[in-house]
Amino acid sequence: MKVGIVGATGYTGVQLVQILSRHENAEISFVTSQSYAGRQLAEVYPHLAGLDLVLTEYSPALLQRCDCLFIALPHGLSGPVVADAREQGVKVIDLGADFRLDDAGTYQQWYGSEHSHPQWLRQGVYGLPEINRAKIGNAQLVANPGCYPTTVLLALAPLADKGLVNPGSIIIDAKSGVSGAGRKVSLTTHYSEVNDSITAYGVASHRHTPEIEQELGKFFNAEVKVSFTPHLVPMTRGMLSTIYASLSKTVNEDELRAIYQDYYQGEPFVQLLSPGQWPKTKYCYGSNRCFLNLTVDQRTGRLILVSCIDNLVKGASGQAVQNFNILAGLPEDTGLAGMGMMP
Amino acid sequence: MKVGIVGATGYTGVQLVQILSRHENAEISFVTSQSYAGRQLAEVYPHLAGLDLVLTEYSPALLQRCDCLFIALPHGLSGPVVADAREQGVKVIDLGADFRLDDAGTYQQWYGSEHSHPQWLRQGVYGLPEINRAKIGNAQLVANPGCYPTTVLLALAPLADKGLVNPGSIIIDAKSGVSGAGRKVSLTTHYSEVNDSITAYGVASHRHTPEIEQELGKFFNAEVKVSFTPHLVPMTRGMLSTIYASLSKTVNEDELRAIYQDYYQGEPFVQLLSPGQWPKTKYCYGSNRCFLNLTVDQRTGRLILVSCIDNLVKGASGQAVQNFNILAGLPEDTGLAGMGMMP
Amino acid sequence: MKVGIVGATGYTGVQLVQILSRHENAEISFVTSQSYAGRQLAEVYPHLAGLDLVLTEYSPALLQRCDCLFIALPHGLSGPVVADAREQGVKVIDLGADFRLDDAGTYQQWYGSEHSHPQWLRQGVYGLPEINRAKIGNAQLVANPGCYPTTVLLALAPLADKGLVNPGSIIIDAKSGVSGAGRKVSLTTHYSEVNDSITAYGVASHRHTPEIEQELGKFFNAEVKVSFTPHLVPMTRGMLSTIYASLSKTVNEDELRAIYQDYYQGEPFVQLLSPGQWPKTKYCYGSNRCFLNLTVDQRTGRLILVSCIDNLVKGASGQAVQNFNILAGLPEDTGLAGMGMMP
């Protein structure tokens, strides 16, 4: 399959290149960049020295050269590209936020501007394969999930319809590496401001909140409101969410563990760790895997879940390739079999 | 005042030396160490080159040379030293955990061994000056608070007796730098295992839990059970707690902010930041200050608080010196006036 | 080909597993460990969850189960294992230092103990493929180079026999990530002692010095003495050497650049960057590539070279697999085609 990447010089873009350039069933036809058009990608990223890919400016005509298009643009910019692709019948995997929410009003409320193409909002399939595998296979437009929602939804999916937790009690305390903020320079990501320090940000106002709530709402068949607090951690990659929920039934850890094992049986990318072995983001470094663990705090009647991913892989480009594999009818782990790198 | 430090080569010990060696009203009479007895402290810590302090083995006779004793030993070891000091009428500030809990049973339950001197448990004054200032002034034995409890208690103290939050709903998600684990080598603190990675640990089982609950219980005049999850962050110093509590009354952020400003009016070491300015551990780097902020998440009816400290200063040795200043009738910020270092 | 790994739980050992478990022509028959025998490797390294490899204690009988043996032990321990393997006709790639030096006296002088098997010292082929490819193909025992020597030798090899630099003037200032010190805990690698700090160590006394000198001696056909200063850098992986040499002839940068391009033409793992583009260790992260650049400082008449590698890959386990590929008659980049990961 021929693929194109719009926005190849951002961190999710180059991560796509890193994965797809070694994917046995994908051929990268073009890579676009506004700022670096005309230059070799390997000039921008010297670690790719030897890879012959010239950056080009985006134009709709490019789409004829690919069967599937990956869009790795900041939110608000995907609309017109999706329009072009839909017109030409090219399947799209959008790594941005524009087609994740079902509701244009919710989009406007959290993103602060009107949605450019509300008519397609409900056509975008939410691309979390472990939950939506079947729908993704037939999709024309896959809305690749946000990184934070991926950690949360994989952690809570096995509880859907089980009636075990009170959905109104869910609190998500999340921690992200700095690469999640992208390659655009800012004081927030300036080395000397970030190093050796941790901070909370977007408290009670982060844009991934409605995305999490929308999908949890489907799990629990109810309107769900969560508290979601992201933090910026002095590390490049990695994202870890600690999730608290009140149990609404008496259940012990072993029973819960069995539910999770059952739910993720055979899944190549979700791994429940042994009791007491808490996920460490380094376990996922460079891999498409999500590590999970849980405990029941009997003293407080709460379930505590910890999940982690590499925000650029399972949280973005790896998951996008996983979706591509589904679209293309390939084994889901094609090009994604790596296990993470330690140390 | 002459002071002695038992356990001067651990990280809290050397931090005590760093502060006390420049304290205008303290003179360090002796510093002890089991492993390095007979050597200059500056051999163990070359950054102290020029400071003439020879490490000595602890013996009760040393106590005659000091008016106040700081104990910076791992938990379980303070008992006999406290006994010696009490006998000789030397005031003690214990940075360890042994005299923080009021109840010997609780100690045994969480620390896994019987308490060596249960008779003194209730004589130890819990040394959080912002709350217990008066009692500390008359204490013979000050139990210096744990680092995590300090972040939590300073964040919640202004709410005591206000009836604004439901004490049973409190969830604390805390993040610590690695120096909190001390200088003892282990795989947990091995650079290549920690760097560029975050993990949770001690989930629902950390020993600071009963300490937090005991003091919150006094605030709220009720038995309080909290969920407390610490995380290990790739940074040397710094500790940040994100605290969630359900509001039991309708209250807006401005009203809460006023309560906090009022409560901490005139406090030299607690700083409420402006709305939207979230604490960053680097703000406290090397200083005895605690930075706080809060927001009300109206969507979920929860109060979210973030507080941070330098775990070795306000979380340990700085607070110990603050307690010493109170004991000695000195201005509380003597030797502690530094503002943190950025970048 | 069936392979065995002796010492699989150290950092070079687990890196071998990471590479070989995805190598299409290698099957890992056994992995040994003294400390963890009997346990799953994935218990020790949870990021390998799903990989079914049980650690076993080393015994000579294991060797019947492999065609090629990788030894990843601390120096001084390889001798007996090599003896066993030689007896059973199993090819060996030793990642340790024991068979790199040609001379037992030099070994004793720098390593401080007598060599256990001096008779084999000259049978070990120094496994730097870019220089010794032909010999490696026929070797029974490959001595995998040290990480520092790899950076130095790849940087200087193209100058061998050219008479362009004065070999007596060579100064190597090298910088290493902390994983080079292995997984054994120590104060030197304790997070809080290493983070946010750099130091020199082993100044004028590091054990890689004679290895560098021995191989440079072959390049320049003369006894060579170098100044070599390693530094410990707060990063997990990566090694960078800055090399200074006085030019003995007038030569400009373009001419030198042409020599390097010519020398490394077609080499899959050595990459000369464009003028002004200085190597960054992150470029090699997780890959088997070495990045090089050079400039001529006309003001001082010196050539300055910078080279970098991932110390655990091209500096250890990746290079070992490259040697394995040569031994096995496979394309040299089998299992090693990755390009490094950014960011």
Next chain:
Amino acid sequence: MKVGIVGATGYTGVQLVQILSRHENAEISFVTSQSYAGRQLAEVYPHLAGLDLVLTEYSPALLQRCDCLFIALPHGLSGPVVADAREQGVKVIDLGADFRLDDAGTYQQWYGSEHSHPQWLRQGVYGLPEINRAKIGNAQLVANPGCYPTTVLLALAPLADKGLVNPGSIIIDAKSGVSGAGRKVSLTTHYSEVNDSITAYGVASHRHTPEIEQELGKFFNAEVKVSFTPHLVPMTRGMLSTIYASLSKTVNEDELRAIYQDYYQGEPFVQLLSPGQWPKTKYCYGSNRCFLNLTVDQRTGRLILVSCIDNLVKGASGQAVQNFNILAGLPEDTGLAGMGMMP
């Protein structure tokens, strides 16, 4: 004494504020900023909460409010401010590079633009107190040294006029933390590009080279050309130089050590460590001290020196305050007595 700070929101500016706000003989009269004029400094740097300093735009009229002016501007911008100050008879300590070089031609060659006030070049006293103490005391304009030159000159000063080393052989391999690049955002200092990686930069072309050569020329009474290679290290503060020089006489380490001890006898800020104890930048963290050590590599006939400082303190603002103390006739360590912070 009343002092003013021009450029108070850069990293050297805020470091000045951090030191001077606690200096018993200095009162900060004004702090200027172009970007943040009108705001509290504590809004820009929340860790200064409680310090009441309003940023103002620079104007010559401000100068009437101070006895001594600190300029912490990017190079090329100090000229007009110095002109204003000279006119009003206000002493100036310029932390920028504009008045460090004696020769306008050299300035133009390395900084790429004509010097705005060449007539004052020779009036600026090079502010390295350990060498120029007497001249500084009478200066109207002190040119505060660059950070790299400080590490190099303190390491080599004791050898001036001793005829022990060959000045033409000096090679300086230097490593700096990221704060040296200032607070201006750029891809070079973007967290995800810097973290967990090291790189060389400005190889054979860094602007501190002529400054080093000029001052070494005075030491050795000869024109000196050095090779100087800076590197960017993933740490916030700290700078370490490793210096190589060929010995021109037979001398052993003890003799050299005696020369250094003698030279730095009584100096509060330069510390020669014990044999084998190599400087670590963390030793200087937040302090005005320089740590040194040396060895003689008898095999190669070279002297190897390692020196380190905190680039923002002894490498910039601490040294500026040291110069201020000299100008003001105060003990040189006033406000600078701190010893560095470990861990």
